[in-house]
Amino acid sequence: xxxxxxxxxxEIKSQTEAWKQALDLVNSISLPKAADYEQVVFTxxxxxxxxxxxxxxxYQELTGCVAxxxxxxxxxxxxxxxxxxxxxxxxxxxRSGTTTETIKAVEKFKAxxxxxxxxxxxxxxxxxxxxxxxxxxxxxxxESVAQTxxxxxxxxxxxxxxxxxxxxxxxxxxxxxxxxxxxxLISNYESYAKGIGENLNFDxxxxxxxxxxxxxxxxxxxxxxxxxxxxxxxxxxxxxxHGPMSMVNEKAVVVGLLSDAxxxxxxxxxxxxxxxxxxxxxxxxxxxxxxxxxxxPESVRGVLYLPALQLMAFYRSLxxxxxxxxxxxxxxxxxxxx
Ligand code: F1P
Numbered sequence: 172x173x174x175x176x177x178x179x180x181x182e183i184k185s186q187t188e189a190w191k192q193a194l195d196l197v198n199s200i201s202l203p204k205a206a207d208y209e210q211v212v213f214t215x216x217x218x219x220x221x222x223x224x225x226x227x228x229x230y231q232e233l234t235g236c237v238a239x240x241x242x243x244x245x246x247x248x249x250x251x252x253x254x255x256x257x258x259x260x261x262x263x264x265x266r267s268g269t270t271t272e273t274i275k276a277v278e279k280f281k282a283x284x285x286x287x288x289x290x291x292x293x294x295x296x297x298x299x300x301x302x303x304x305x306x307x308x309x310x311x312x313x314e315s316v317a318q319t320x321x322x323x324x325x326x327x328x329x330x331x332x333x334x335x336x337x338x339x340x341x342x343x344x345x346x347x348x349x350x351x352x353x354x355x356l357i358s359n360y361e362s363y364a365k366g367i368g369e370n371l372n373f374d375x376x377x378x379x380x381x382x383x384x385x386x387x388x389x390x391x392x393x394x395x396x397x398x399x400x401x402x403x404x405x406x407x408x409x410x411x412x413h414g415p416m417s418m419v420n421e422k423a424v425v426v427g428l429l430s431d432a433x434x435x436x437x438x439x440x441x442x443x444x445x446x447x448x449x450x451x452x453x454x455x456x457x458x459x460x461x462x463x464x465x466x467x468p469e470s471v472r473g474v475l476y477l478p479a480l481q482l483m484a485f486y487r488s489l490x491x492x493x494x495x496x497x498x499x500x501x502x503x504x505x506x507x508x509x
Pocket of ligand 1: 217218219264265266273316318502504505
């Protein structure tokens with residue numbers, strides 16, 4: 172079958188429309204005041220848990236307020252490990268808005284009057300109805316099980332949310348350029364992503380990201396697992412030397428999500444992995460295999476790492492004779508009888 176016959180492919184290729192809607196929505200809604208909260212907790216499950224990693228890191232970076240990420244199931248089962256008596260803002264993220272663990276965690280948080288709830292979702296569903304502040308990006312909805320367009324749209328919303336909470340109108344303004352840059356990257360780097368993705372000589376993938384990029388590295392790793400059933404792991408970039416690099420050989424692809432600020436340290440890890448025989452793929456604003464050339468500030472351009480890595484997983488799935496729209500053993504939502 173042709174790529175265009177798969178939902179996943181069309182969702183990846185059309186995602187920038189959903190980025191744009193996410194930006195418009197966050198720009199137009201009213202949000203709580205950052206100063207009203209002593210801590211912020213981001214929560215979700217699977218992809219949206221990884222989005223929580225990225226969101227919480229950025230929130231703290233831009234506002235200076237303590238923020239952390241915790242899976243919905245943990246917030247529900249072990250809130251004592253996460254919540255304190257401090258006034259808390261909970262940011263709950265879910266494509267479907269119907270994942271049981273996330274809903275239960277939010278219901279408990281509200282019942283215990285811990286603070287306010289912001290929901291970022293693609294569907295106006297149960298979760299949105301529990302929100303004090305609601306961001307529903309319906310253009311991010313999708314038919315596929317694995318999140319691509321949806322994740323990117325919610326990531327853009329989370330990024331804009333952090334910028335707005337920090338009163339950074341300059342960053343919100345700069346983000347308007349992202350859809351145009353994203354379209355360019357999708358058309359310029361599809362064949363590069365395909366080349367790596369469909370090379371079945373490679374049998375393991377490592378995704379390295381630091382700071383606000385770690386959650387994105389986790390998500391890229393999950394795409395590779397879900398869609399292609401390939402051994403794949405994410406790491407904080409410098410952590411890779413502390414053991415995991417023992418797995419590097421000529422069958423290993425090491426993907427680096429490079430920053431500007433710490434580029435020297437990150438690029439050194441990649442060049443060492445190349446010396447060990449690994450295949451290196453670097454993504455960054457300049458001087459990389461996938462070059463953004465966006466001019467958008469580092470803190471708010473993270474979504475640009477996603478399309479090429481999503482396409483890499485998509486093409487690997489096809490090359491392995493799998494159906495990228497229907498990953499093995501998975502359903503789009505996990506609903507539990509708690
Ligand atoms: C979360 C999620 C997905 C994952 C899986 C099951 O859903 O974990 O990330 O791909 O198929 O559900 P949601 O709460 O974001 O809708």
